[in-house]
Amino acid sequence: NQMILLKRRPVGMPTEADFELSERSTAGLADGEALVKTLYLSLDPYMRGIMDEKDSYLPPVKLGEAMRGHVVGIVVESRSATLVPGDHVHGMGGWQHYNVATAAGTWRKIDPALAPLPAWLGPLGLPGWTAYIGLMDLASPKPGETVVVSSAAGAVGTVAGQLARIAGCRVVGIAGGPDKCRYVVDEVGFDACVDYKAGNLIGDLAKATPDGIDINFENVGGAVLDAVWPRMNRYSRAVVSGLIAQYNQTAPSLGPDWSTLLRNRINVRGFIISDHVAEIPNAVRQVATLLREGKIRTRDDVVDGLDKASSAFIGMLNGKNFGKLMVRLAGA
Ligand code: NDP
Numbered sequence: 096n097q098m099i100l101l102k103r104r105p106v107g108m109p110t111e112a113d114f115e116l117s118e119r120s121t122a123g124l125a126d127g128e129a130l131v132k133t134l135y136l137s138l139d140p141y142m143r144g145i146m147d148e149k150d151s152y153l154p155p156v157k158l159g160e161a162m163r164g165h166v167v168g169i170v171v172e173s174r175s176a177t178l179v180p181g182d183h184v185h186g187m188g189g190w191q192h193y194n195v196a197t198a199a200g201t202w203r204k205i206d207p208a209l210a211p212l213p214a215w216l217g218p219l220g221l222p223g224w225t226a227y228i229g230l231m232d233l234a235s236p237k238p239g240e241t242v243v244v245s246s247a248a249g250a251v252g253t254v255a256g257q258l259a260r261i262a263g264c265r266v267v268g269i270a271g272g273p274d275k276c277r278y279v280v281d282e283v284g285f286d287a288c289v290d291y292k293a294g295n296l297i298g299d300l301a302k303a304t305p306d307g308i309d310i311n312f313e314n315v316g317g318a319v320l321d322a323v324w325p326r327m328n329r330y331s332r333a334v335v336s337g338l339i340a341q342y343n344q345t346a347p348s349l350g351p352d353w354s355t356l357l358r359n360r361i362n363v364r365g366f367i368i369s370d371h372v373a374e375i376p377n378a379v380r381q382v383a384t385l386l387r388e389g390k391i392r393t394r395d396d397v398v399d400g401l402d403k404a405s406s407a408f409i410g411m412l413n414g415k416n417f418g419k420l421m422v423r424l425a426g427a
Contacts, residue, residue: 098191161189222250238263394418
């Protein structure tokens, strides 16, 4: 079983030398277990956190262990009553060709007729759950409100912004570079997008949000959050989904200006999707319907071959991915 291991813990931005391609045999199946062949492997920002020794909100990967990640695969052997060969499944596995799905694990059957396999790592997977629950359940968007979404061209951001549009809000994205901004407005349908790399983030954001900001869906932190924060309206809400600008930081950073939070009674809500497992089926149903009706549009960024996983992951931390990043393995 070919796999990619965590070889050493990165300091700052990970490098290829932190990963190692390795080959290990898989133990036989116990009762209740199934062998899953990986078709698609998701690459996600939280993986930077589990490369560190200290707990992020998830336990760290041990040195010499396979990197963890969500997988879409097909059951090829089974001693389970519920998973039979040929079933397509989604679950938490490793960066490897084969994973063992256990009864206690996170594996669930997926229906490729409802949406193509990559969608189960995008709008119907972790990014979609995060967008739907973070926006709809935790931020309660109302028609006419202004919603700002950072990392707007990304897997979570595109879905969050489109859900806000569907809820009748004016949606402003923040993304890196003119191509991503054009995509966010012209193809995904945001009302505006601010390129934070263009050099005038504060002024450009002010122009794009003349009535201030009612909901901030935060994916980035750092300078992007600093620019958003002073524009937050009275009774506005901020959901802090991620802080990718800080994931490779080696020194502590200055936080937002909390006096604005006090003055404008901003309700800030940090959340981790694993606390909301019971709401996931509803999120999948809602987003699947919107996908089928063509009301949500997403973009996949697919790289071929497990050996490309570590370089693609490092690329994502540098903004090189454009859409939901995943690895396609042989046979997908
Ligand atoms: P994306 O598809 O958005 O990919 C990551 C993007 O982050 C890059 O393409 C890049 O876009 C942007 N980025 C990287 N570094 C910086 C920086 N220094 N400043 C600004 N932007 C940067 O990934 P996801 O959609 O999967 O994840 C988005 C966020 O959601 C992450 O913060 C992630 O941790 C969070 N998340 C949270 C969950 C939860 O349970 N709370 C669950 C899942 C995701 P650009 O080119 O625009 O800079």
